[in-house]
Amino acid sequence: MPPHPNRRRQVVGHFKRSTKRLFILLLSLPLVILAGALLYMSGMSYLEHSPRDFWTSLEWAAETLTTTGYGSDSHWTHPAMILFVIFFELVGMSFYVLVFPVFFLPYFEERFEVRLPARLPAMAGRVLIHRYDPAVDSLVEELRRVGTAFVILEQDERQARRLRDRGYDVVFGTLDEQPGILAGVEAAQALITNADDHADATFIMMARERGYRGPILALAENPLHRQPMEKIGATAVFTPSHVLGAALASRASSRISPKVEGLQLLGERVGIADFRVQSSSPLAGKRLGDLRLRARYGATVIGQWIGGRFAPAEGPETSIEPGAILVVAGAHANLARVERLATPLRRHGPIVVAGHGIVGRKVVEMLRDAGETAIVIDIRPDAAVDVVGNVLEHATLDDAQVRKASAVVLALSNDSAGVFATAVVRDYAPEVPLIARVNLAPNVARLYQAGADFALSVGQVAGQILAHH
CATH class of the missing domain: 3.30.70.1450 (Regulator of K+ conductance, C-terminal domain)
Known part of the structure; x- marks a missing residue:
């Protein structure tokens, strides 16, 4: 059987990294010894007036680099010769410092590390998840909680190894270069694809071509791609970022939905x-x-x-x-x-939205469609941004009239920035309702601790959507 494409790519990658470095080391080591021997011969002849032949000098250079000692040849009187010996001793020590961590350890780690599976296991009764990120984190935890077996197909090697270290069943490979990677998928209980929209479409079509007849759920980036994905075989297509934006907007405005927080x-x-x-x-x-x-x-x-x-x-x-x-x-x-x-929330005043990414734009769109006055803060200038500045600065919050707002929605894409911004805004405007988004579900508790009145993660939204289907 010919070697698997994924395995061939791994071998090539190994040669380009550790093998190349080791080859450079093995080539440079004798050159350094030879250069040291020639310099030692010259120094002993012209400075110490005690000539040494080439082989004696070569032995000295090798003993210096290997720190095995000089025997009887260890007395020098000329300062330049002594400095040269000291310098070459330092060169030898530097080889020891560099050789093992930089050359040998990566070489052996890559040779002996556990190979990631490149083919699907038996898929009967299992759920296949294509690509992993915070959007499916809550779903994965829910599948583990209820005891449903799942496999993650991941094309990023580092991410795949992290997932394997967490105890997940992982298959490493790409659909474009390994069309056979989905062999056996027809027996799966359900498929969930969470890549970019083009890769989602490829995954859906390849699964259907292999005879899979079960449900395929797709998480899309663009809501305009929902219908095309359904036409090529997706059972249902969801846009978690837009659903998250809608959920945040409904918490900020009673005109959209005066629902329970x-x-x-x-x-x-x-x-x-x-x-x-x-x-x-x-x-x-x-x-x-x-x-x-x-x-x-x-x-x-x-x-x-x-x-x-x-x-x-x-x-x-x-x-x-x-x-x-x-x-x-x-x-x-x-x-x-x-x-x-x-929570007797105020229902008058503008709604301030900090962050004008995918989620922030959806929040603003829904608020303005409902007749709300939305003031947009973003650090990047844009025609749709009302206040250009950093939400962590009081001057920016002053310009956005945060203290007069009926609510503040923090739609920042970075979790750490979101938690800190929550603390800053809460300190600046203690009575204003504060609604925040987050990527990772575990950070919801941190947002509450920082002062948010309501917090929701994209993983929670996607997890609840998928769990109900």
């Missing part, structure tokens, strides 16, 4: 919601036993986020902390009633 569906009628308890709320500082939320509103308090840590409700003596994020379960209408008690 942070709602997660458990069924058609029941859900879990999380919202911040303002200091002015009648819930703040009260005990659950005194509030009787279940009897009065049909809602059950599960717990609260305090300072970034979740504290489960332990009984009627549990007090609701001002500023905490309350987690409540119940019917959707009942949750809305509790939310009005917990």
Whole structure:
């Protein structure tokens, strides 16, 4: 059987990296020894007046580089000769410092590291995920939680190794160069493709060509590509970034959807919601036993986020902390009633949107379609940007009238920047509702700790969409 294309590419890559470096080392080492021997011969003849033949000089150079000693030939009197010997000793030590970490270790690591699988395993009962990023992170965790086996097809080698180290089943390869990589896909339980739109289309067509008849779910970047993808074989196509933008806009404006903040569906009628308890709320500082939320509103308090840590409700003596994020379960209408008690959001003034990327543009589009006044902040000048500046600077927040806003939406693409911007805006405008997006679901808790009233990740959105299909 001819070698697999992926394996051939790995071998070529190894030669271009570690083998080339090792070849340079093996070539340079004898040249350095030879140069040292010739210089030593000249120095001993003209400076020490004690000539050495070539072989003795060559032996000296080799002993210096290998630090094995000089034997009887270790007495020099001329300063220049002594400096040369010291210099060459340092050259020898530098070879030791460089040779092992730079040349030998990478060479042996690449030769003996575990090869990534280049073919799909038996796919019966498994879900195949094409390309991994934060958009499918929540889905992967949900699949692990319910015990559904899955395989990730990844074309980035570093990402593939990271996923393998996390214990995931990974196949490394590309569709363009390895058309046979999807052999056996027809037995899979479901397929999810999360690459760029062109690669998604290729994956869908190749899977259908191999006889796969099950569901194929695609996460697209451009909503205009939904219909074409469905025509070539996708069962359903979603745009998580746009759904995330719509969710953030609906939290900022009652005109779009005066829904419960942070709602997660458990069924058609029941859900879990999380919202911040303002200091002015009648819930703040009260005990659950005194509030009787279940009897009065049909809602059950599960717990609260305090300072970034979740504290489960332990009984009627549990007090609701001002500023905490309350987690409540119940019917959707009942949750809305509790939310009005917990977070009496202002419903007047402009809505400030910081960040004008894919998500930010969707937020602004929905807000303006609903008749809201949206003020856009972005660090890059653009015709659609109202205030050009850094959201971390008070001057920018002043120009955007953040203190007069009915809500602030942080649609920044970087999680670290989003968390810090949340803290800055919360300190600048403590009473303004603050809504933030994030890429990685684990950072949602950090946003709450920094002061966000509502936080949502693209992974949560994509995970909930895919889990319901």
